[in-house]
Amino acid sequence: MHTDTPVSPRTPARRPGVRAVYARLREEILNGWIAPGEVLNQVHLARRFGVSRTPLREALRMLEAEGLVRARPQRRMRVTAIQAEEIDVLYAQRILLESMGIALTVPLLRPDELRQIREALEAMHAGEETGDPAEWEEPHRRFHALLVRHAGHPLVRAIVDAGERAELYRRLFVRTDPMTWALTRKEHDAVLEACLRREAEEAVRRNARHLARTALVLVGRLDPELEPRATRQALRFVVPEGRVAEAVP
């Protein structure tokens, strides 16, 4: 074709666009690069992302609707500073959603998928040694994602969303001392073991207890006065009668 169709006159790489700005900003918030409560200066952010304020504001609105950012008219937006009660509810939702996902998934797990779960666990253990949190986070996410693989796309999405949010606060507020790490590791191993035995309900219970314990620690840090009612109630739905007492230390 001889017609002068400029293949790519300039910016051969695609420009950022709202989606990209949204994704980057979201990651920065979820990784804790931008601390909860911090102000989000539109001018600075726009410059930093190499974009004008128009698409930036759209990305911010998406994050606002998602609850990651709080906006009041005429005031500067801030990264959401979560309340203890919201942590309680967030973890309660997570317990319920993941339990549903695991219950639907375990009966359908094929041998190679079980192997993948084991591999994720081993990668976590290896990551533990390095001392670099990121090395551990990735397989940890993978582990939880694999457990709900066959739950159906919309449910998986809801679970991952809730998980990402929760992980932010876990990373920010619970300093993982060696004892806690050992406990966490034991809990994960126990979940896998139940999966291997094809005991979906037992896997659900163990995972729920694991999450509930984290929630209790987290809520305790943020507001020792607050009773985590939602988390306790969620656990009661998932763990059968008579076992609730033993469920949470």
Added chain:
Amino acid sequence: MHTDTPVSPRTPARRPGVRAVYARLREEILNGWIAPGEVLNQVHLARRFGVSRTPLREALRMLEAEGLVRARPQRRMRVTAIQAEEIDVLYAQRILLESMGIALTVPLLRPDELRQIREALEAMHAGEETGDPAEWEEPHRRFHALLVRHAGHPLVRAIVDAGERAELYRRLFVRTDPMTWALTRKEHDAVLEACLRREAEEAVRRNARHLARTALVLVGRLDPELEPRATRQALRFVVPEGRVAEAVP
């Protein structure tokens, strides 16, 4: 004051603003004024709301993040046309969240609040007679909201959000014949009755069954092939073993 300070040169009434546009558009979608799948023309909408495309787009992004609107780059946005599987998950979430809310609320209900619940039910019955759906919807929302009153603000918000979304699809796809209405009425009455007896768990179960039945009808309409796995699993968490069979007809 002789200095020519124009008190209000133009638009003395407050201009719409993003929040207002968002709220109005959201309501139009949730009320079904704009049908699922319908395209959202930014120019037309902006004109209709008396606003430029800039704030309109921000409102649309919020709705997108919320899942009410689907956007693909460079393509026109559309009101989300939900899939049967998403209905399944949505109702499953609703069952879990409302169950949690009711379990937390019923023990704390004061006599005057119980009276309010009864009054909401009576208003529903009255609205039924008129034949005007709106007359019934409002007290119906009030009824469900009262049942989770003491669940704590963040949980109430999550419940209301899920409820609003679900109600859209119920209104759109289930034509309420007299027999269904009678059944619905019986179910609501049964929930109230359990509340009056302070039997939180029984109220939870009855409400969950009510929601599950609606979900099964809805999923059946949208895709008769699809097995509503999530809803069934959610019900299993809330309804104790051995009662599942009787729970859903």
Added chain:
DNA sequence: CTTCTGAAGAATGTATACACTAGGGCTCAC
């Protein structure tokens, strides 16, 4: 009659301009 092609028109994505508000620092009185 159906399917492809191309070009005009329509709609989206982003940048910029500008009006208005919030809030931070400064002065000044005490």
Added chain:
DNA sequence: GTGAGCCCTAGTGTATACATTCTTCAGAAG
């Protein structure tokens, strides 16, 4: 020193302009 009040700048909210991309429809080819 300390607090109240004012002013000025930084920052937000919206409108408009323009480049780019999609959509649609008329007309040609099969």
